[in-house]
Amino acid sequence: MSAPPPFVRNYIDVREQRGPLLRRGRVVARVVLVWVLTVLALRLLDDALDGFAMDSWWQPTVCALLLGLLTAVVWPLVLRVALPLALFTLGIGSVLLLAAGVLAVFAVVPGVHLGGFSTAVIVVAVMSVVGAVVSSLLSLDEDEIFYRRAARRRKKAGDGGVDSAVPGVLFLQIDGLGHETARRAVRDGTMPTLARWIAEGSHDLTSWHTDWSSQTGASVAGILHGSNHDILGFRWYEKDRDHVMACAHSADAAEIERRHSNGKGLLAVDGAARGNLFTGDAPHYSLTMSTVTFLGGHHSARRKDRLGGGYWAYFANPFNAVRTLWGALVDAGREIFEAARQKRSDVRPRTNRGGLYPFARTGTTVIARDIVVSALIEDMLDGRPAVYADFLGYDEVAHHSGIERVDVLSVLRSIDQQIGRLHRVAHLAPRPYLIVALSDHGQTQGQAFSDRFGETIETLVGRLCGGTPPVPERRWFGLGGPRPTAAQKSAQRTAEGWQVGAALAEASSGAGVIARRLRARVERAGAAPEKHRTESGRPGLVTRVAPGVVVVPSGHVAMVSFTEHEGRVDLETVERGFPELLPSLVDHPGVGFMLVHSSEFGPVVLGRDGLHRLRTGLVIGEDPLADYGPYAADLVRRVDTFPHCPDIMINSRYDPARDDASPFEPHVGSHGGLGGPQSRGFLMYPGELPAPGEIVGAEALHRVLRGWLTHLGQPVPGEEPSAEADEIQAERGSVAG
Structure with a gap:
């Protein structure tokens, strides 16, 4: 990957030869087409939507111009202040803010009648569809947009001070994907991007053995910081403080990182952490649990990156927010359908997938995935030497569905698609990039202890x-008596099976x-x-x-x-x-x-x-x-x-x-201990890197990844570059030239 492939070089050559004229032509075409289609859409809404009316022929034209200014100029400025609302409401806040802007636009145009806020939300949705239609007509799919952004950024910033002779590395963690499941997914076509890399011989697939605690907290601390000493689980009890430590609690995550960080983590040299539990001492990070409420210490100098970078760039485009929200709703619908199908078919083992879970899961399968990918693109365009990102969707769905059932494999396929897009964008970055895909652990399937x-x-x-x-809490519904707990219901179901009853008798x-x-x-x-x-x-x-x-x-x-x-x-x-x-x-x-x-x-x-x-x-x-x-x-x-x-x-x-x-x-799918696939994570790495051998424990995996960065010529945190590193850099520079 020291040089971009021919199709990318041809793209860049065409851009350089036809640059200004081509850009101006496409911009003008896009503006005109969006304007025309917006006018038509407003006229159709005038006829079809109750509570929305325009009295004169000129009003749709003026409103279309004002809506264009709202999304192109005003919206990015507003979002600089309202970005936390967009993030913490999973994109819904963006849609509501934009709907409020639409209300304001129509309020200043005489003769426009808008029934209320809900009508404004419908107008926002229609405008998003118009944007999607324009993108299709101009062949502006997501990959094309990424290429355009990268080419403009590269031409404007030049090398940006980045030494393009030394490759950067993207570490992409697919949370919870075990080695054997990964092998079958590659074999069966569930992950075509990874399968193509193996078929082409560019990457090798191997496994690594987790610690006794086969869960994200212990694994990621070991991988990023080189130490997971005294991390006993995703949560554990500390008797001296009478406190349960929980990796998913921001204050506890910050304390865990404080205990294990020596300032020389995997990402310490201008690296970036996206969507992780810990930073790996990266100076650039976002959506990282250990930094959410941390107000001092060794993170204080890096707070500026918390909600910036790729996340702002992503939500600054209102159509991205609407598209992500739509994808989240579709995913929630898919979850409801699959849960009902499991229950109807009496698939076992299974667990409760009702309540708010169908909407909560979209936070990892769609929303976090999209904004993490956007941040990774910005990191590559900025030439970060090492970036570590966590895709949580597979792990989350496998907990509730199972490790290889239909709906969880669809989530895995979508993650593979994003990895493929990142691979293409990497060729347009100011330095070459290698991609390492890995997992923090696997999962072992089985019926929950309380159910069994x-x-x-x-x-x-x-x-x-x-x-x-x-x-159990006493709840009166006119029938009297306490409402049975989930454990009591489970016990009643268990008593109906004599084999389980015999097992319990044997235990006692x-x-x-x-x-x-x-x-x-x-x-x-x-x-x-x-x-x-x-x-x-x-x-x-x-x-x-x-x-x-x-x-x-x-x-x-x-x-x-x-x-x-x-x-x-x-x-x-x-x-x-x-x-x-x-x-x-x-x-x-x-x-x-x-x-x-x-x-x-x-x-x-x-x-x-x-x-x-x-x-x-x-x-x-x-x-x-x-x-x-x-x-x-x-x-x-x-x-x-x-x-x-x-x-x-x-x-x-x-x-x-x-x-x-x-x-x-x-x-249903779970991990955290020893036994079965949960103890075997996967590791897919470029063939040009040294073979890692047998890896036992997350700390050993950290040493492998750190060794790869050194092998590529990246500096070791806290050490002056050696003469050997200078020779590697010079050699790579001559090859790239």
Whole structure:
């Protein structure tokens, strides 16, 4: 990619030869055509739309001119102030603002009668259709617009101080796309752009193994900052602060980045972060969770980019806002249809997809996708050396639909289309660009734990620890009695299936060898259950499932902490306080293994039919980690060293025969632990880069990506360019010339 392909060079040559005249001709043609069609549209609306009327022949002509000025001149100026409204209302605010502008235009033209605001919204929609028709007539599809913008920017700014001899890199993360799903999507034509790259030999596809915490927080922190130490899940409990950390909470995300950033992240050298959890120390970022409410520290000098750049450029065109809103409504309709079809066909596993979710999902599948792509285009035109962006749509829909069902594959296809567009635009940037596509983890499919077993993991642990089951809220509808909770409804459905009932009975009996061994230990120690436990100290800030017991689920892991004890509580203390807890959990059909820490043996992994002492590697019975990959012992051993490691860390049971596991959250496709495809992300990279070899853990993936940037001649953060880097740059410059 050191030089643009022939079709791009021909395009640029034609632009340079016919430049000013061609541009003026197209601009004039577009203005005239938009004006004529707007006049015709207003006349049609005058005849067809109740509440809208024009008394004289000249009024549509004048209104069309004023509407053109509104969208071309006034609207971009207004949006500089109102951009947050456009972003945080998912584009709806843009449409409403534009409708208010239309009301104002018609109010100043005598003889124009407009029934109200809703009529103005209809007029805005019609004007957007007119803009789309004009684009089609002038062959101005999105790719063509990107080329025009890039060519004008390149001619006006020249090199812009960018050393075009050193390639830039776009890191495009498809959130949650597992390696095997990616392979099948390439094979079956769901992702034609990536398939073409592999067929042409320009890119190679491989996999990488996640940490025990196979979720975005741990993975992205490791990838961007080179460290994910002490990140236990997408959320976890910190006993010393009595606080649940949540990666999706802006203040917590900022704190996580503060703990892991050393100022030398993957994007520290003039890079950009778009739509991520963390910045990677990029000086340019937007829609990044760790910066949303951060008011000081190492982000303070970079706040100017938060809502600027490509997002303003995108919403400055009112037709973009309307088009995105229309796409969001179509996507919401598709979600409602697919959810109804799943329910009608009794597809299982499935989860609740009602309420506001059909509209909430469009925030990732359409709106965030569109504005992230727009920002990436601006980044390339500005010559940023490294850009990292996250496409969330696949992960979001797979949680609710499944990892390879029809509707989620359509989302994957749309992401592939955007990657193809970015690849074409990259040839017009002031420097060559390589594209690396990757994922932060995969997903494992299965029926949710609460649906399969009739109670949540929080309720289960609370019950075993002597807690009182939650009382459902009493709601009167003239029938009396409390409204059953979702868990109670699930339990009722479960009771109708005798196989599940048998499994639950087996779990409560503690028939497994490890459960018998744990009970024998308790009997030998002469411990008695503590019937009445009260929480000491100040009132807890985090909900307890039982006195002194906190449970935090995160995908396929659940973390249990005993708040009456400081620091890590050992296995022996848990046995004395709650003699039935460990035996019942280890025998539960939804529990795969548990990590506990013994004062005698150190970290111990307990499974139904065996245990694994991580300090010595001794396995008694069947290895509980056998079905969780070749790196499971090392990954679990690492988590045991984390300062905030919970007292008990539970991983869901994975069935390799069915490729199935039950997450502790109400998802269909899920991740966060070990077991199945969730632990294998994909990595597609240009063949000219060194092969990465086997990659285990997000920190190792960071070293690979950082090594690629250095290989291409980009400077290492905090280091002076070496003589070798200068030679690489000079060599690339001579080749490009």
